[in-house]
Amino acid sequence: MASTHSAHVLVASNRGPVSYEVREDGSLHTKRGGGGLVSGLSAIGSDADSLWVCSALSDGDREAVRRGEGEPGVRMLDIPADVHADAYNGIANSVLWFVHHMLYQTPLEPVFDAEFRRQWTSYESYNRAFAEALAESAAPGAAVVVQDYHLTLVPGMLRELRPDLRIGHFSHTPWAPPEYFRMLPDDIAEQVLRGMLGADRLGFLTHRWADAFTACAGQVVGGVGDTRIGVHGLGADADFLRERSHEADVEERITALRAEIGEGRRTIVRVDRTELSKNIVRGLLAYRQLLDDRPEWRERVVHVAFAYPSRQDLAVYRDYMAEVRRVAEEINSVYGTPGWTPVLLHLKDDFARSLAAYRLADVALVNPIRDGMNLVAKEVPVVSDEGCVLVLSREAGAFEELGEEAIVVNPYDVVGTASALHEALSMTPEERAERTKRLAAAATALPPAQWFLDQLNALRS
Numbered sequence: 001m002a003s004t005h006s007a008h009v010l011v012a013s014n015r016g017p018v019s020y021e022v023r024e025d026g027s028l029h030t031k032r033g034g035g036g037l038v039s040g041l042s043a044i045g046s047d048a049d050s051l052w053v054c055s056a057l058s059d060g061d062r063e064a065v066r067r068g069e070g071e072p073g074v075r076m077l078d079i080p081a082d083v084h085a086d087a088y089n090g091i092a093n094s095v096l097w098f099v100h101h102m103l104y105q106t107p108l109e110p111v112f113d114a115e116f117r118r119q120w121t122s123y124e125s126y127n128r129a130f131a132e133a134l135a136e137s138a139a140p141g142a143a144v145v146v147q148d149y150h151l152t153l154v155p156g157m158l159r160e161l162r163p164d165l166r167i168g169h170f171s172h173t174p175w176a177p178p179e180y181f182r183m184l185p186d187d188i189a190e191q192v193l194r195g196m197l198g199a200d201r202l203g204f205l206t207h208r209w210a211d212a213f214t215a216c217a218g219q220v221v222g223g224v225g226d227t228r229i230g231v232h233g234l235g236a237d238a239d240f241l242r243e244r245s246h247e248a249d250v251e252e253r254i255t256a257l258r259a260e261i262g263e264g265r266r267t268i269v270r271v272d273r274t275e276l277s278k279n280i281v282r283g284l285l286a287y288r289q290l291l292d293d294r295p296e297w298r299e300r301v302v303h304v305a306f307a308y309p310s311r312q313d314l315a316v317y318r319d320y321m322a323e324v325r326r327v328a329e330e331i332n333s334v335y336g337t338p339g340w341t342p343v344l345l346h347l348k349d350d351f352a353r354s355l356a357a358y359r360l361a362d363v364a365l366v367n368p369i370r371d372g373m374n375l376v377a378k379e380v381p382v383v384s385d386e387g388c389v390l391v392l393s394r395e396a397g398a399f400e401e402l403g404e405e406a407i408v409v410n411p412y413d414v415v416g417t418a419s420a421l422h423e424a425l426s427m428t429p430e431e432r433a434e435r436t437k438r439l440a441a442a443a444t445a446l447p448p449a450q451w452f453l454d455q456l457n458a459l460r461s
Contacts, residue, residue: 006139007051009456012130012154013147014088016054018071020064028064030071053133055079055088055126075137079129086122088150093311095184096149096192100173101277101370102180112185120188124153127195131157138165143459145452146199148172153191156198168459169196170203170232173372174397175212178219186220193221201228201459205373206400230458233401235446236378245355245383253356257304260344261360266301266425269361269388271354271376273310274321274347279369279393279411280307281320284327284343286367286417291335291342293415294422299340301425303331303365304357308349321347361388362432363424366396367411373397377406378443387433389424391417401445405438 021029056062056076064070065078079087095116098104110116131154134144146154146169155167175181182189193216196202202224204210210229217224244250261267268287272278287303307324311317328345335342346353358364364380377398380388392399392406399408407420427435446454 006142007049007137008139008142009050010053010134010138010142010144011050011147012053012134012144012151014055014092014150015057016052016074016076018074019058020060021058022060022063028060028067028069049139051075051137053077053130053137055084055130057084075133077129077133079126083122083125086119087126089311089314090116090119091123092150094314096152097173099181099183100149100176102174102176103276103369104183106183110183112188127151127153128157130154131161134158134165135161138162140164141166143456144168145170145455145459153195156195159198166459167199168201168203168455169199170455171209171213171372172205173209174370175204175209175216177212178216181212181216182220189216189220193217197221197225197227199227201230201455203230203232203455205231205233206397207231208400209372209397228458230455232451232455233397233446234373234375234448234451236375236382236443237448238382238440238444239447241355241379241382245359247352249352250355250359253350253353254359257344257353257356257360260341261302261304262340265299265340266297266362267304267357267360268301268363268365268421268425269304269306269357269380270365271306271357271380272308274307274317274324275310276316276320277369277371278307279367280305280324281327282411282414282417283365283367284324284331285414286365286421287343288327288331288335289414289418290421291331293418297422297425298335298342299337302341303343304360305343306346306350306354306357309347355383358383358388359385362386363389363391363421365391365417365421366398367391367393367409367417368396369393369411371396371398377402378439381436381439381443384436387429387436389427389432389435390439391420391424398443401442402439405435405442 019031023029051073053075056065056078061076062078065076070076104110130151141164143166155169158167210231214224270283272280291298328343331343332341358380361380361384366374366377374396377392390406392408393411394408395411407424409417409420
């Protein structure tokens with residue numbers, strides 16, 4: 001879609017629905033993404049006059065912008081690579097993400113020094129580029145839905161440029177409580193809040209995160225003003241997952257996984273990106289504690305752990321992935337036997353293999369330190385073949401909807417999590433199947449397309 005076209009529904013996010021690679025012959029290869037936003041925009045219909053504004057993330061993306069060969073309905077912004085790096089890695093992922101997930105090692109971090117201020121200027125420029133593109137591309141009175149912590153300043157900037165627009169912002173992460181959020185320099189905390197409060201409506205995944213935002217706004221800027229607050233708990237796409245999980249490549253991976261696991265063994269499954277908030281290392285330590293405390297499970301259970309790379313351009317993430325690998329190898333070295341590998345660790349992203357593991361799971365371990373929602377907790381019960389017990393952190397956003405049917409754990413308590421794993425493994429097939437049905441019903445209550453449309457309708461009302 002040309003940038004001069006005026007759309008009536010606009011989505012703004014750091015990452016778009018497509019990405020591009022330059023082939024050896026110079027042609028562009030298009031890769032399509034997935035997720036709730038893609039499903040949501042598809043639900044609007046091709047005649048709805050929509051536009052997705054995103055950032056060019058790769059050299060291939062930037063080349064597509066320069067050639068004018070982008071996808072219809074998508075406008076990529078060729079923001080300078082150094083500005084994007086400062087805004088995305090320097091501020092969004094190394095400051096705002098850490099604040100909302102409460103992950104700073106506070107004796108040493110954060111340090112809001114001159115380098116932080118330099119990077120914040122890039123974050124402002126990055127947000128301004130989005131605001132200007134949206135202002136240019138929006139039809140009179142259009143609805144604009146801005147996504148996540150990368151773009152907290154956009155609503156306020158856009159409001160100044162186009163007061164006629166209906167502006168929404170949705171947060172996919174947790175929101176920090178005031179005492180942690182106010183770790184940010186006072187002027188930066190105020191700028192973030194006032195930027196978001198430029199929206200007509202703010203959306204969050206749970207009431208807990210919405211209440212935390214409201215408390216922050218009350219302390220820092222005196223309240224939310226005329227901005228409305230809404231909660232939309234993103235659900236799993238049941239139809240897609242059930243169909244996709246029975247395709248041929250998934251069946252092939254089920255066969256391979258069964259061979260690795262061994263005949264007649266139970267499975268504890270986790271599927272995560274290797275992000276610091278996902279708590280993978282403590283999950284492995286809890287499994288090791290289970291083998292110590294309950295030796296009857298040795299050789300009878302396998303921990304299938306998929307830890308896919310995330311943000312490997314940041315050293316702290318590379319170090320965390322190395323620790324995940326080290327702990328898994330240590331467990332296998334101490335407890336493994338010639339016929340039994342206690343931990344099956346896979347570090348290469350493979351969606352078909354993830355679905356295969358979902359289907360084979362007797363227990364799903366979802367123990368994040370803090371998580372906006374956690375769709376894995378919702379996806380596993382939807383596709384599980386024989387029923388699956390969910391061991392769920394009380395700090396996951398999904399706890400608000402799934403907690404009654406899960407075995408709930410404190411994510412920091414390794415001994416308690418080991419006990420929960422034993423309880424889950426010991427549950428009768430009948431109770432496991434009943435719990436799974438109830439979990440699946442709750443998990444699919446607001447599928448991605450309806451999740452997006454609900455936000456859009458609320459914004460327009």
